[in-house]
Amino acid sequence: MQSKTTNKPISRYLDGTIYISHKGVGTIRVKGQEDTVEVAHNFLHTACHGDTVRVMLLPKSKDGSQTGQVSEILRRSKKGFAGVLEKEHDMYFLIPSDLKMYSDIIIPENQLNGAKVGQKIFVTITDWTDHKKAPIGTVAKILGMPMEHNAEMEAIAMEKGFDALFPPDVEKEAGEIAKAGITEKDIKDRRDMREITTFTIDPEDAKDFDDALSFQKLPNGHVEIGIHIADVAHYVRVGTALDDEARRRGTSVYLVDRTIPMLPEELSNGLCSLNPNVDRLTFSSIFEMDMSGVVYNEWFGRTVIYSDKRFTYEGAQKVLDDKKGEFFEELSILNSIGKKLLKKRYEDGAISLEQEEVKFKLDENGIPLSVYTKERGDTHKLIEEFMLLANRRVAEHMSKINKGKGGVFVYRIHDTPNKEKMQDLVTFLKRLGYNMKLKDGIIPSEEINILVGKLEHNPLRDTVHTQIIRTMAKAIYSTKNIGHYGLGFKFYTHFTSPIRRYPDVIVHRLLDSFLRNELIPKERWFEYEHMSTEASNREKEAAEAERASIKYKQVEYMSTRIGETYEGLITGVTEWGLYVEDKQTKCEGMVRMRDLKDDYYTFDKKHMSIKGSKTHKKYTLGDKVKFKVISADRNKKTIDYSLV
Numbered sequence: 001m002q003s004k005t006t007n008k009p010i011s012r013y014l015d016g017t018i019y020i021s022h023k024g025v026g027t028i029r030v031k032g033q034e035d036t037v038e039v040a041h042n043f044l045h046t047a048c049h050g051d052t053v054r055v056m057l058l059p060k061s062k063d064g065s066q067t068g069q070v071s072e073i074l075r076r077s078k079k080g081f082a083g084v085l086e087k088e089h090d091m092y093f094l095i096p097s098d099l100k101m102y103s104d105i106i107i108p109e110n111q112l113n114g115a116k117v118g119q120k121i122f123v124t125i126t127d128w129t130d131h132k133k134a135p136i137g138t139v140a141k142i143l144g145m146p147m148e149h150n151a152e153m154e155a156i157a158m159e160k161g162f163d164a165l166f167p168p169d170v171e172k173e174a175g176e177i178a179k180a181g182i183t184e185k186d187i188k189d190r191r192d193m194r195e196i197t198t199f200t201i202d203p204e205d206a207k208d209f210d211d212a213l214s215f216q217k218l219p220n221g222h223v224e225i226g227i228h229i230a231d232v233a234h235y236v237r238v239g240t241a242l243d244d245e246a247r248r249r250g251t252s253v254y255l256v257d258r259t260i261p262m263l264p265e266e267l268s269n270g271l272c273s274l275n276p277n278v279d280r281l282t283f284s285s286i287f288e289m290d291m292s293g294v295v296y297n298e299w300f301g302r303t304v305i306y307s308d309k310r311f312t313y314e315g316a317q318k319v320l321d322d323k324k325g326e327f328f329e330e331l332s333i334l335n336s337i338g339k340k341l342l343k344k345r346y347e348d349g350a351i352s353l354e355q356e357e358v359k360f361k362l363d364e365n366g367i368p369l370s371v372y373t374k375e376r377g378d379t380h381k382l383i384e385e386f387m388l389l390a391n392r393r394v395a396e397h398m399s400k401i402n403k404g405k406g407g408v409f410v411y412r413i414h415d416t417p418n419k420e421k422m423q424d425l426v427t428f429l430k431r432l433g434y435n436m437k438l439k440d441g442i443i444p445s446e447e448i449n450i451l452v453g454k455l456e457h458n459p460l461r462d463t464v465h466t467q468i469i470r471t472m473a474k475a476i477y478s479t480k481n482i483g484h485y486g487l488g489f490k491f492y493t494h495f496t497s498p499i500r501r502y503p504d505v506i507v508h509r510l511l512d513s514f515l516r517n518e519l520i521p522k523e524r525w526f527e528y529e530h531m532s533t534e535a536s537n538r539e540k541e542a543a544e545a546e547r548a549s550i551k552y553k554q555v556e557y558m559s560t561r562i563g564e565t566y567e568g569l570i571t572g573v574t575e576w577g578l579y580v581e582d583k584q585t586k587c588e589g590m591v592r593m594r595d596l597k598d599d600y601y602t603f604d605k606k607h608m609s610i611k612g613s614k615t616h617k618k619y620t621l622g623d624k625v626k627f628k629v630i631s632a633d634r635n636k637k638t639i640d641y642s643l644v
Helices: 149-159 168-180 241-249 265-271 313-322 328-347 378-405 417-433 445-454 459-470 503-517 522-559
Strands: 013-020 026-030 037-041 052-058 067-075 083-088 091-096 105-107 120-127 136-144 198-202 211-217 223-230 279-288 295-306 311-312 358-362 368-374 411-413 476-477 567-572 579-582 588-592 601-604 609-612 618-622 624-633 638-643
Touching: 013 037, 013 067, 037 052, 083 105, 083 136, 083 149, 083 295, 105 120, 120 149, 136 149, 149 522, 168 241, 168 265, 168 638, 198 313, 198 378, 211 279, 211 328, 211 378, 223 295, 223 328, 223 378, 241 503, 241 522, 279 503, 295 503, 311 313, 311 476, 313 328, 328 378, 358 522, 368 522, 378 411, 378 503, 417 459, 445 459, 459 567, 459 601, 503 522, 522 624, 522 638, 567 618, 588 624
Parallel strands: 037 067, 105 136, 198 311, 588 638
Antiparallel strands: 013 026, 013 052, 026 037, 052 067, 083 091, 083 120, 091 105, 120 136, 198 211, 211 223, 223 279, 279 295, 358 368, 411 476, 567 579, 567 624, 579 588, 601 609, 609 618, 624 638
C-alpha cells in the first residue's frame, strides 16, 4: 500500500482510530494520510467505535480497496457501556444504548450488584478475550430507569470515564487543604497585588472563577494590566491523590444541566476560585501596555490578589452600554485595548469562526422547556483577548528560555489543514456560489475571514462555519511546537484555566520551575509528551460527552412537540434525504426522501440539491423551509421532520 499524499510505502502495520458503522464494519483512518483501511466485522477482534488500534494490512480486495484486521487494541475509547438490563433463559445481559456497540454484554448473576431487569445501568467489561463470544461484564452503577433525566446524563458522562463522585482519599486531601486556608507563609514570597483594582467577569451561572483582571494607570501614560490565574499548582502537588485524580480526569465536563469538575468543590468553588472580597493565591502575567495594545514590559510569577467585584458578562456589558457604573473607566479602556488586540490577530492570520452555543432552560425534573443560543457581547471578547494574550506571551517567554537553556514545555498546537480536505471545502463552497482560490493548497485565512464576514446575516452562515471547522485539524497539546494555525500564533499554550484543565496545571509547574532556574532533566521529557497525549484524548472525550448531552436534550425537546410546525434551514443534502435545522433551537432532524410524497426526487451531488422529476421542484443547501415534527427517538437520538 502506498500513501496517496507521499507515494511512500506504508508499513504492514498501522495505528489509528477505528470507526464502526451501523452495519458493524470498521474503518481506520491513517494519521496524516487520506487512505482508509476497511475492517470486516469478523476481523474487528473486539475493537469498538473510537478505540485506538493497531491493524495488520491484508491483501487488497478486487476493487483495489485496502482491508485489514485488528491485531492489537492500544486504547479503549470507552470505560464501559450504559444500557438496559434484560433477562432471557436465566441469562442476564446488557443491551447497550450505544448503537455502534455490536454485541450485547453478558452479566453473571453474581455481578448484578443489586440491578433489576429494566433498569438503566453502567457496565464495565471484565472479560472479552475471544472475539467469537460475547463480552462478560459487571454492573458498576445502577443509574435509574431509562429516559429519566439523571440516568441519561450520568450514562453519557460515565461512558466517557467522567464521574461526579471523587474517591475518598481525594476528598480527604481537598478537605484538609480547604481547612488550612491561606497562611502568611503562603503569601510571604509573592508579589502583593491586593491594593490594585481587580475584578472577575464570568457567566451568570459560573461557580468557579479561574481568572481575574487588574488595572492601574502608570505615570508614563501607559497602563498595567494583570491577568491573574488561580494558583491551582500551589495546592495540587505532584504525588498526591488529588493530582493523580486531576490528571485522570484531565478536564471538567459541562453537560446541559451540570458540571462534572476536575477538582473537588472545596477547591474548584472554594479556595482556588477567585471569589470577591477575599485574598486569593494566583499565578500572574502582568503587562505594561499602551492604548494600542503594544506590550512594553512583562512579568510572570506568583501573586496574591483581592478581587473587588464579581461581574457577570451581562453586568459588565451593561456598564459599557450605559457608559456609567462601577469600574466604567477600567472596563472601557480594557474593551478598547481588547478590540485592538483582536484586530491585530486577524491581521496576523487568525481565522474568525465564532460558533453559537446551545443552552437549555430545564424544569426541576430536567425536562427542557426551551432551547436558545447564547449571545456573545464585547465583554466575552474582552476576556477572551486578554486570556489569549497571557497564553501567547507565556508560550513565547518559555520558548525563549528553552532556546537559551534547553528545556521542555507543553504547547497548544494547531496544524495547517489537510490539503485534500481543503480542496473538498473549495468544491463545497463553489456549489454554493463562492469561488475560493488556494495558495499552496490552502485557502488564505484572510479569504476565509472575508467570506465569514459576507455571511454574517446569511442563512448559510452556520452551515459554512461547520464545514470550515470540519476542514480544520484538531488543536492538541504537545511538547513539540508547530504554532497555532487557527489563532495565527507562532507560540501558544493553555495557562489560564487550571481549575478545569490539567494541561494548565502542568504549564504553571513548568513556568515556575524555569522562573526558579530549575530545568527538567532531558530523560523526563517523554513524560510530558505522554501527559500531552493523555490530555488531548480527555479533552476530545469531554467534548463528545457535552455534544451527546445537547443532542439528547434536543431530541427530548422535540419529542414533546410532535405535529408542531417550525421554520428552518436545509443544512445537509444526501441521497437518503434532507437535514433540516430549526432556526430558533438549532434542533436538526431529517426529512427522508421516502416521505416526500408529492414527487419522485433525485439527488444532485454537484449542486447539493434534490429535484422533483415531474414538478422540477428543487431543494438546495441553505434553503428556508417550513417543517413539521413527525417523530423523535431518544434511544437513537434522531428526529424526523416532514416538509410543510
